[in-house]
Amino acid sequence: xxxxxxxxxxxxxxxxxxxxxxxxxxxxxxxxxxxxxxxxxxxxxxxxxxxxxxxxxxxxxxxxxxxxxxxxxxxxxxxxxxxxxxxxxxxxxxxxxxxxxxxxxxxxxxxxxx
Amino acid sequence: xxxxxxxxxxxxxxxxxxxxxxxxxxxxxxxxxxxxxxxxxxxxxxxxxxxxxxxxxxxxxxxxxxxxxxxxxxxxxxxxxxxxxxxxxxxxxxxxxxxxxxxxxxxxxxx
Numbered sequence: 001x002x003x004x005x006x007x008x009x010x011x012x013x014x015x016x017x018x019x020x021x022x023x024x025x026x027x028x029x030x031x032x033x034x035x036x037x038x039x040x041x042x043x044x045x046x047x048x049x050x051x052x053x054x055x056x057x058x059x060x061x062x063x064x065x066x067x068x069x070x071x072x073x074x075x076x077x078x079x080x081x082x083x084x085x086x087x088x089x090x091x092x093x094x095x096x097x098x099x100x101x102x103x104x105x106x107x108x109x110x111x112x113x114x
Numbered sequence: 115x116x117x118x119x120x121x122x123x124x125x126x127x128x129x130x131x132x133x134x135x136x137x138x139x140x141x142x143x144x145x146x147x148x149x150x151x152x153x154x155x156x157x158x159x160x161x162x163x164x165x166x167x168x169x170x171x172x173x174x175x176x177x178x179x180x181x182x183x184x185x186x187x188x189x190x191x192x193x194x195x196x197x198x199x200x201x202x203x204x205x206x207x208x209x210x211x212x213x214x215x216x217x218x219x220x221x222x223x224x225x
Contacts, residue, residue: 006157
């Protein structure tokens with residue numbers, strides 16, 4: 001069964017450093033999502049792409065976070081500079097279309113900022 | 115403002131018995147509801163869903179009930195198995211908008 005691929009699985013960094021996460025959605029899935037899950041909370045949407053276009057980045061802290069999906073396939077989420085409060089699980093998900101209710105999630109990247 | 119709420123952070127059930135996980139929501143515009151299961155160090159996996167035009171959906175041991183007037187849904191697992199031990203997230207959406215997740219309920223099924 002096809003899966004959403006994410007790397008790295010774990011990332012430890014010091015505050016003020018730059019970090020980047022990569023996601024490769026299931027082939028053919030036009031919609032890609034980046035979620036952040038803080039321990040003890042549910043996932044919260046950071047950014048949603050439809051193909052290469054951003055359709056929702058209202059919750060993305062744009063002063064330090066950026067996301068791109070240049071060719072409408074894989075995507076990169078960057079944080080620069082990282083802050084202590086950014087420690088969380090960063091989850092990528094994809095769906096066939098934006099109206100498709102079923103999202104497939106990757107295993108996530110666990111970020112620890114020291 | 116938490117639009118989807120799971121007020122029970124944890125639940126313990128004996129193997130073979132029924133597990134009932136509850137979820138409340140505040141946005142009456144939600145038209146689709148989903149349950150996801152999450153194991154440690156893994157991403158959430160889709161479990162079962164229900165459209166707002168229905169009040170029940172069943173898939174094997176899993177049944178989701180929707181009470182729109184109470185803005186409440188529940189997930190029933192019968193019979194519960196040790197492999198069901200995980201964190202369960204309730205989620206809701208409107209049309210093409212993103213999913214809103216609850217804070218999760220950790221289910222422990224005791225052998």
